[in-house]
Amino acid sequence: MLDLNKIRENPELVRAGLKKKGVAVDFSALLNWDVARREAVFQADQLKNQKNSTSKTIPELQKAGKPIEPILEAMKTLTAQIKEAEVTIATLEGHIETFLLDLPNVPDEDVVGGGKENNEIVSTYGQPPVFDFKIKDHVELAKEKGLIDYDRGTKLGGNGFWVYRDKGALLEWALINYFVENHVADGYEFILPPHILNYECGSAAGQFPKYADEVYVVAGTKEEKNLQFMIPTSETALINLYRGEIMNEAELPKKMFAYTPCYRVEAGSHRASERGTIRGHQFNKVEMFQYTKPEDSERALEELVAKAEKLMQGLGLHYQVSKLAAEDCSPAMAKTYDIEVWLPSLGIYKEVSSASNARDYQARRGKIRFKREGQNRTEFIHTLNASGLATSRLLPAIIEQFQQPDGSIVIPEVLRKWVGYERI
RNA sequence: GGAGGGGUACCGAAGCGGUCAUAACGGGGCGGUCUUGAAAACCGUUAGGUGUCAAAGCCACGUGGGUUCGAAUCCCACCCCCUCCGCCA
Numbered sequence: 001m002l003d004l005n006k007i008r009e010n011p012e013l014v015r016a017g018l019k020k021k022g023v024a025v026d027f028s029a030l031l032n033w034d035v036a037r038r039e040a041v042f043q044a045d046q047l048k049n050q051k052n053s054t055s056k057t058i059p060e061l062q063k064a065g066k067p068i069e070p071i072l073e074a075m076k077t078l079t080a081q082i083k084e085a086e087v088t089i090a091t092l093e094g095h096i097e098t099f100l101l102d103l104p105n106v107p108d109e110d111v112v113g114g115g116k117e118n119n120e121i122v123s124t125y126g127q128p129p130v131f132d133f134k135i136k137d138h139v140e141l142a143k144e145k146g147l148i149d150y151d152r153g154t155k156l157g158g159n160g161f162w163v164y165r166d167k168g169a170l171l172e173w174a175l176i177n178y179f180v181e182n183h184v185a186d187g188y189e190f191i192l193p194p195h196i197l198n199y200e201c202g203s204a205a206g207q208f209p210k211y212a213d214e215v216y217v218v219a220g221t222k223e224e225k226n227l228q229f230m231i232p233t234s235e236t237a238l239i240n241l242y243r244g245e246i247m248n249e250a251e252l253p254k255k256m257f258a259y260t261p262c263y264r265v266e267a268g269s270h271r272a273s274e275r276g277t278i279r280g281h282q283f284n285k286v287e288m289f290q291y292t293k294p295e296d297s298e299r300a301l302e303e304l305v306a307k308a309e310k311l312m313q314g315l316g317l318h319y320q321v322s323k324l325a326a327e328d329c330s331p332a333m334a335k336t337y338d339i340e341v342w343l344p345s346l347g348i349y350k351e352v353s354s355a356s357n358a359r360d361y362q363a364r365r366g367k368i369r370f371k372r373e374g375q376n377r378t379e380f381i382h383t384l385n386a387s388g389l390a391t392s393r394l395l396p397a398i399i400e401q402f403q404q405p406d407g408s409i410v411i412p413e414v415l416r417k418w419v420g421y422e423r424i
Numbered sequence: 425g426g427a428g429g430g431g432u433a434c435c436g437a438a439g440c441g442g443u444c445a446u447a448a449c450g451g452g453g454c455g456g457u458c459u460u461g462a463a464a465a466c467c468g469u470u471a472g473g474u475g476u477c478a479a480a481g482c483c484a485c486g487u488g489g490g491u492u493c494g495a496a497u498c499c500c501a502c503c504c505c506c507u508c509c510g511c512c513a
Contacts, residue, residue: 075493
């Protein structure tokens with residue numbers, strides 16, 4: 001959610017920011033509601049003040065044996081007026097909230113406008129491997145080695161599901177272990193959250209109400225705001241861990257990571273470039289998350305990107321880092337870097353990590369604040385998240401990039417202690 | 425799923441229609457006296473949110489409604505916790 005004060009102070013600036021995200025807004029209605037709301041709140045407060053002070057005199061009058069009837073009428077009128085004012089306030093607040101909840105975050109100043117085509121490659125690691133033999137693609141390799149059973153996955157769950165088997169399951173689990181080991185070593189707290197979340201979680205994360213149709217609903221409806229849904233990314237759980245809370249300055253930054261499968265409806269047809277495990281309804285991901293003070297979030301984003309890159313380098317994979325243009329960032333994010341791994345068979349780079357700074361956008365929606373040492377004022381914290389990493393595109397990249405002329409696949413050194421094989 | 429009990433400050437807990445939210449009382453925290461030091465004892469102090477330059481004001485007794493001149497207190501709905509029963513891969 002955007003800061004209404006900022007919109008009030010400089011609507012043009014916010015408008016220009018949102019324009020980079022391809023959103024055209026007119027704040028005039030919002031600003032009118034805001035003025036009316038503050039006026040109504042002021043009036044209601046005055047009436048309440050009058051009511052409170054009058055009410056206090058009643059027991060005194062009774063004690064003194066004086067009649068109270070004359071003021072009861074006045075009290076009744078006051079109560080009615082207050083109620084009326086509160087209905088007005090609630091209506092205006094409803095309008096304001098609906099308006100604000102619908103707006104995406106304002107991108108950072110250094111984020112360019114426009115869509116994907118404006119993404120900027122900021123760095124590259126390694127070189128695309130050169131093969132002097134006819135390479136196989138990840139689907140072929142995974143089938144041949146019995147790592148992934150696509151057909152039986154479909155039999156169990158339908159299109160978009162697969163089964164990791166045998167060395168494939170070991171490899172998948174090894175990746176998760178490798179990530180966990182790294183994050184723990186870096187002092188991040190390990191979190192295993194519920195896989196079913198409630199409506200407020202989706203709302204605070206910035207995914208609801210807009211994207212409520214893209215999650216698997218288990219119970220309830222979005223209209224009644226009581227729905228429970230399958231977790232689409234651990235980020236949704238992690239942002240909500242401290243929803244509605246006020247933290248101490250000393251607790252920040254709070255660094256954590258979680259592992260969960262991610263469940264997504266992903267409506268729409270799949271492309272040739274998304275065969276196999278590239279896009280599915282359920283995939284494994286380890287997610288890093290930070291709650292920081294506003295002045296620290298910039299640095300935290302760099303840290304998260306560096307951590308994701310470290311994991312990639314440990315695996316020895318060729319990848320690139322892109323800085324996303326405004327429209328390619330999620331609505332809640334002010335700035336996002338994607339880490340994209342090279343898939344030789346397709347000749348393209350595919351996202352394996354998305355690292356973003358939401359600044360105070362999610363914190364406002366989730367009312368997550370902190371208090372500075374010795375200060376009474378509360379401030380919204382900043383939240384950041386980054387995959388670290390998603391496995392469903394890494395495993396294809398590993399088996400493709402590390403395939404050998406003899407048809408075998410060399411397992412990255414860092415994974416061997418869990419996989420138990422040097423090559424498969 | 426059923427029955428009962430409960431949700432008040434950092435924790436425990438009192439209050440059960442008015443002057444009770446700078447929220448009794450106890451504990452904790454902080455400061456002090458005493459002590460070589462500590463413990464104990466004693467004395468003092470501390471307590472949410474919003475708003476504002478600062479105030480005032482307003483809001484806050486799980487959440488949302490209702491009754492009433494007035495609600496922590498009465499009524500309704502919902503959420504959560506505890507106990508017992510049922511179900512249980």
